[in-house]
């Protein structure tokens with residue numbers, strides 16, 4: 001694997017993405033597009049750790065909500081948005097690092113990892129719902145319980161608190177953020193760190209026998225995913241202008257997982273496509289009241305798993321005559337019968 | 347990782363590997379039972395014994411995949427009892443497990459590179475990868491996914507992974523299993539060549555194969571060392587025959 005074609009591939013993908021993001025406002029409102037792009041960033045955070053690190057986190061919404069709340073609380077106390085944005089990334093990153101360290105150094109099995117992340121999300125949800133009283137305040141910011149925190153300063157041009165960023169400009173910020181995150185993740189996966197992460201996903205035992213500390217590396221990858229989800233939360237807060245405990249809900253966590261599955265796990269385009277397609281479908285469904293939304297999304301999930309096991313990205317990749325790199329394949333159990341070929345090519 | 351013990355130079359420690367009373371029990375049953383084992387520098391030792399004798403479990407204790415119930419392990423100058431596998435590997439221990447352990451979803455080259463890269467950095471990893479691929483004659487299939495390869499090819503990939511790390515102690519658990527006789531011949535050559543740079547312990551059943559590569563054999567039975575000595579002596583030992591004919595298990 002040489003670096004050159006990789007680099008070219010990244011630039012082609014970024015250019016194509018930038019073109020699509022630039023043209024999208026011709027077909028939809030930037031207000032709607034902004035939230036779709038935010039969902040895409042959120043999906044990418046799980047697509048990274050699950051698709052490439054093999055870490056199925058049922059609580060990606062915890063980092064998303066934590067980023068949103070951190071931003072809201074910091075923005076109320078500080079006013080100018082630059083530091084709150086950075087905190088909204090750093091706090092979920094740090095929290096994911098600690099949580100990841102506990103889980104991976106504790107050698108939790110995959111199932112327990114799912115349970116722990118799920119429970120952590122539930123705890124956030126419960127706790128935030130219970131913070132209605134005036135006692136629950138951080139600095140100037142009242143946590144507000146079920147009603148959440150409204151009325152905090154939204155994003156502004158760095159250093160210029162009065163120049164708020166909304167509408168088209170906010171969409172541009174989200175679009176650039178998505179491109180940056182995508183570029184960062186591509187770079188990370190092409191770097192030795194990313195290659196080792198994939199190796200650990202493929203065979204953790206062998207990676208350790210090679211001398212790689214899987215626990216440390218999974219912890220770092222998990223934290224990076226937490227930081228990216230936090231960024232999505234920050235942008236969401238500035239978009240919605242309110243943060244509520246619903247950000248931490250299980251429905252939100254499940255939705256991220258569904259985006260990744262429908263879009264195509266083990267690719268980067270997949271989760272993005274999944275988030276945008278399903279996010280937009282949800283938006284359209286929200287305008288009708290004939291059938292229950294959850295029912296339709298559930299049906300989409302079941303159909304896509306049955307008809308497109310590699311997700312939308314897999315179908316598109318095959319249509320382009322080129323399967324996506326490192327596409328998801330069923331894991332072959334050790335010792336499973338495999339085709340024996342006596343021909344020795346030595 | 348632990349600090350080196352002061353004043354314990356290489357010249358004072360003639361062996362690369364030593365275990366004292368190594369024991370591993372599973373639910374009260376000792377799979378490895380008080381094993382004292384010493385391996386000299388550049389030694390090539392064969393480990394034989396019937397199925398279930400504890401050979402693989404012994405290896406797993408050495409690599410850190412299993413934490414022994416009792417006893418001590420020393421590798422080089424380090425007391426490694428209870429260490430994690432990645433820490434043991436960093437001492438220069440390479441292992442080929444009995445059930446091939448490779449990254450099926452990655453290419454042959456990526457598998458080998460991952461091993462070569464550890465502790466080397468990028469520039470040196472590339473040449474070490476090339477060298478290991480060349481040595482195991484994997485050049486033609488370097489781009490193939492390992493999961494699509496034949497059993498023999500996968501065994502070679504795993505050996506290339508071991509070779510690429512330039513280990514000083516190599517553990518090979520039944521590397522000839524399932525290979526064609528042609529492949530076994532090549533394997534013997536490779537093992538002898540590797541032995542110029544590293545001490546090797548190899549678990550094997552094929553006596554013909556053992557005779558061509560090893561001079562000293564250790565026989566395991568029911569978790570203990572039954573006999574240890576030169577090939578011919580061990581072959582003549584009645585206790586070894588009993589074990590293999592099932593008279594004693």
Ligand SMILES: Nc1ncnc2c1ncn2[C@@H]1O[C@H](COP(=O)(O)OP(=O)(O)O)[C@@H](O)[C@H]1O
Nearest residue numbers: 372376377395396397398399400401402403404
């Ligand atoms: N993880 C385990 N749990 C319980 N028993 C085990 C485990 N691994 C090995 N054993 C038992 O330990 C004994 C030795 O096995 P093993 O080391 O694989 O033998 P060998 O490699 O010499 O054939 C066997 O009786 C086996 O059933």
Ligand SMILES: [Mg+2]
Nearest residue numbers: 401402403444
């Ligand atoms: Mg065995």
